[in-house]
Amino acid sequence: MKAIKSREEMIRGSLESAEKAREEMLVLQADNEAILKKAREERDKILRDARVAYDKMISEAHEKAAAESKILVTRAKEMIEREKNKALTDVKNEVASLAIDVASRILEEKLKDSDEQQKLIQRYLKDFESNKN
Secondary structure, three states, X not given: OHHHHHHHHHHHHHHHHHHHHHHHHHHHHHHHHHHHHHHHHHHHHHHHHHHHHHHHHHHHHHHHHHHHHHHHHHHHHHHHHHHHXXXXXXXXXXXXXXXXXXXXXXXXXXXXXXXXXXXXXXXXXXXXXXXXX
């Protein structure tokens, strides 16, 4: 009987140890689940933060590109305007030069004759006198 009692106590002790081990496993499993949940939450936060940083970087890059583009367009317009004004000035100078050259040749041809010179001078004097009054 002693052997049976000893065996019962041993079985009871084993059952109690098994129950304690099972309870400890449940506690460990709950701790593991809490750790996993916290890790998932941290992962999600890191991903959200990374997404926000990415979106901010993209937005800043777009803004910078737009600003630089605007500056380049403004500079190009200014350069085009300067070149246009320079070309117009060059054309005006060339036209004036040609007009003076043509007028000079016409006057030279017209004033070869002394009588023609006198008529032209008289006409200019009359015009001057009439404009003066």
